Amino acid sequence: MGRAASRAHAFAARIGVTTSIWQAPMAGAQGAALAIAVARGGGLGALPSALFTVDALRAEVAAFRAATPAPLNMNFFCHAAPVVDDAREAAWRARLAPLYAELRVEAPTGAAPARAPFDGALCGVVEDVKPEVVSFHLGLPSEALLARVKATGAFVVSSATTVAEGKALAARGVDAIIAQGFEAGGHRGTFLDVTHAALAMQIGTFALVPQLVDAVDVPIIAAGGIGDGRGIAAALMLGASAVQLGTAYLACPEATVSDVHRRALDAARAQPASFETALTNVFTGRPARGIVNRAMRALGPLSTDAPAFPLAGGALTTLRARTEATGDFAPQWAGQAAPLSVAMPAEALTRMLAAAADEHLATA
Numbered sequence: 001m002g003r004a005a006s007r008a009h010a011f012a013a014r015i016g017v018t019t020s021i022w023q024a025p026m027a028g029a030q031g032a033a034l035a036i037a038v039a040r041g042g043g044l045g046a047l048p049s050a051l052f053t054v055d056a057l058r059a060e061v062a063a064f065r066a067a068t069p070a071p072l073n074m075n076f077f078c079h080a081a082p083v084v085d086d087a088r089e090a091a092w093r094a095r096l097a098p099l100y101a102e103l104r105v106e107a108p109t110g111a112a113p114a115r116a117p118f119d120g121a122l123c124g125v126v127e128d129v130k131p132e133v134v135s136f137h138l139g140l141p142s143e144a145l146l147a148r149v150k151a152t153g154a155f156v157v158s159s160a161t162t163v164a165e166g167k168a169l170a171a172r173g174v175d176a177i178i179a180q181g182f183e184a185g186g187h188r189g190t191f192l193d194v195t196h197a198a199l200a201m202q203i204g205t206f207a208l209v210p211q212l213v214d215a216v217d218v219p220i221i222a223a224g225g226i227g228d229g230r231g232i233a234a235a236l237m238l239g240a241s242a243v244q245l246g247t248a249y250l251a252c253p254e255a256t257v258s259d260v261h262r263r264a265l266d267a268a269r270a271q272p273a274s275f276e277t278a279l280t281n282v283f284t285g286r287p288a289r290g291i292v293n294r295a296m297r298a299l300g301p302l303s304t305d306a307p308a309f310p311l312a313g314g315a316l317t318t319l320r321a322r323t324e325a326t327g328d329f330a331p332q333w334a335g336q337a338a339p340l341s342v343a344m345p346a347e348a349l350t351r352m353l354a355a356a357a358d359e360h361l362a363t364a
């Protein structure tokens with residue numbers, strides 16, 4: 001066995017799984033069904049918490065625990081709870097006014113879908129259910145909360161989108177770091193410099209992974225644009241100890257994406273030449289990669305008017321409801337490798353990807 005394969009096998013054994021594949025936690029796009037299927041295929045299943053209530057999250061964990069003895073990754077966002085800025089909210093609604101008029105909808109009065117930052121209540125869930133892995137996105141929680149998580153014995157990871165972020169995470173004592181390249185679908189895990197100027201300087205998975213491997217002493221999990229066995233093998237060859245795949249799992253029947261999102265992913269596979277994603281903040285206020293649609297074209301894809309995360313989405317709710325059939329104003333998160341995805345059950349997909357990666361590593 002070569003160096004890359006033996007590093008990956010040793011790391012998988014440490015986590016308690018049989019492949020190098022971590023299923024990315026994907027808030028709004030999956031629950032326990034996807035995590036269970038990936039776990040049965042030998043990968044690390046994940047449950048995102050950002051869009052679940054505490055009770056719903058406990059129910060998802062219970063479903064996972066009832067279905068499989070495999071380890072579980074519970075995932076939490078670590079953003080600061082937003083403060084409403086009336087002037088920005090007014091500017092954002094002024095940008096949207098022509099769209100409200102055109103589509104004959106009211107400006108919404110309700111709030112954006114809640115995305116709970118990690119707090120004492122969620123930490124209580126971790127202490128109760130003791131997931132084997134706890135992953136954070138958008139940085140790390142306070143020292144006190146992090147100490148409580150570590151005291152449960154969980155293997156703690158967080159995402160870095162730059163070398164500086166990787167070093168900052170290592171200094172806080174994480175057990176491993178997810179190297180999230182520019183290609184990745186969903187929200188950027190960026191936490192040190194969230195300006196649009198810094199975003200333009202971010203780097204791709206292929207450049208980020210080896211630099212992080214050199215910069216820190218903890219294992220690196222490569223994420224972003226990895227869509228098949230070739231990509232997994234390449235990431236392991238670059239020094240990663242495992243890979244985290246999100247978009248590759250969106251086409252699985254276990255993913256809970258909308259019909260319109262699923263059709264867009266089908267179209268990506270059928271016509272890769274016309275598939276486009278971009279980083280946008282118009283849906284939540286934080287940059288995230290999604291399939292280009294009308295909202296992104298009309299308002300961004302990056303807008304300095306968008307209110308802070310996750311408030312930006314509040315002003316879009318009536319437009320979203322009116323255009324449900326087309327998905328013109330709903331986020332359809334996906335990474336750049338979506339055309340490589342295969343629509344098949346997640347257990348079989350995990351086995352297929354792992355076998356393909358092994359073959360590439362064996363014959364490289």
Ligand SMILES: Cc1cc2nc3c(=O)[nH]c(=O)nc-3n(C[C@H](O)[C@H](O)[C@H](O)COP(=O)(O)O)c2cc1C
Pocket residue numbers: 024025026027029048049050075136137180183184185186187223224225226244245246247248333334335336337
């Ligand atoms: C639909 C979707 C939702 C996501 N939600 C989360 C999330 O809740 N928490 C998180 O840490 N990462 C989230 N991500 C980012 C993934 O963890 C990961 O970085 C990304 O999927 C890797 O790139 P790929 O999509 O090209 O595989 C999401 C990604 C997608 C595609």
